[in-house]
Amino acid sequence: ETxxxxxxxxxxxxxxxxxxxxxxxxxxxxxxxWYQQALGQGPQxxxxxxxxxxxxxxxxxxxxxxxxxxxxSSELNVNALELDDSALYLCASSLPPGYEQYFGPGTRxxxx
Amino acid sequence: AQSxxxxxxxxxxxxxxxxxxxxxxxxxxxxxLFWYVQSPGQGLQLLLKYFSGDxxxxxxxxxxxxxxxxxxxxxxxxxxxxxxxxAEYFCAVGSPSGGYQKVTFGTGTKLQVIP
Numbered sequence: 001e002t003x004x005x006x007x008x009x010x011x012x013x014x015x016x017x018x019x020x021x022x023x024x025x026x027x028x029x030x031x032x033x034w035y036q037q038a039l040g041q042g043p044q045x046x047x048x049x050x051x052x053x054x055x056x057x058x059x060x061x062x063x064x065x066x067x068x069x070x071x072x073s074s075e076l077n078v079n080a081l082e083l084d085d086s087a088l089y090l091c092a093s094s095l096p097p098g099y100e101q102y103f104g105p106g107t108r109x110x111x112x
Numbered sequence: 113a114q115s116x117x118x119x120x121x122x123x124x125x126x127x128x129x130x131x132x133x134x135x136x137x138x139x140x141x142x143x144x145l146f147w148y149v150q151s152p153g154q155g156l157q158l159l160l161k162y163f164s165g166d167x168x169x170x171x172x173x174x175x176x177x178x179x180x181x182x183x184x185x186x187x188x189x190x191x192x193x194x195x196x197x198x199a200e201y202f203c204a205v206g207s208p209s210g211g212y213q214k215v216t217f218g219t220g221t222k223l224q225v226i227p
Binding site: 044056094102103 | 116144146148153154155156157158161202204213214215216217218219220
């Protein structure tokens with residue numbers, strides 16, 4: 001059974017640029033959630049996708065957007081990057097939304 | 113709004129000693145509760161979960177946690193700590209809400225294990 005994978009591992013971008021992060025969910029999981037973890041903090045919920053639709057969102061601005069594909073993989077897009085967007089971005093997959101979430105290793109984004 | 117408090121930012125224990133990490137939550141109904149562990153630069157690994165039923169739950173790596181509704185707590189315990197347990201531990205509360213599960217994490221407790 002393949003776990004949750006994320007790419008790339010690390011990324012450096014300049015303020016104002018756009019970035020796309022990718023996530024492959026664990027086999028059989030149809031729900032993907034994205035989290036932002038700033039240094040020294042706990043993960044903060046960005047949004048969740050279930051069957052290709054966004055079905056929940058945290059307190060993040062619209063420049064954070066996402067997609068989920070028919071194979072349940074997902075993308076997180078961030079436009080107009082700001083310095084405060086520097087963080088570890090975690091993807092988690094689960095069976096229907098009420099089940100426990102399994103996390104990928106994360107993508108470390110640095111904005112300069 | 114749901115929230116999680118982990119009052120201990122950093123804990124140091126000796127190898128072989130017992131461990132208890134504290135977690136208090138705020139949520140109106142019976143929550144889903146989780147403990148995750150994170151090694152440096154890594155993602156989160158689920159240690160254990162509570163959804164309903166027996167309030168003492170067993171997890172992986174010899175960890176257990178007890179749900180106490182009256183105290184709004186879900187403390188993590190281990191009878192004998194190993195050096196490999198050094199990591200950061202996150203308590204989280206999840207709530208089904210409008211068709212999705214919002215999971216809120218605490219700020220974490222960093223565990224140091226000394227020989």
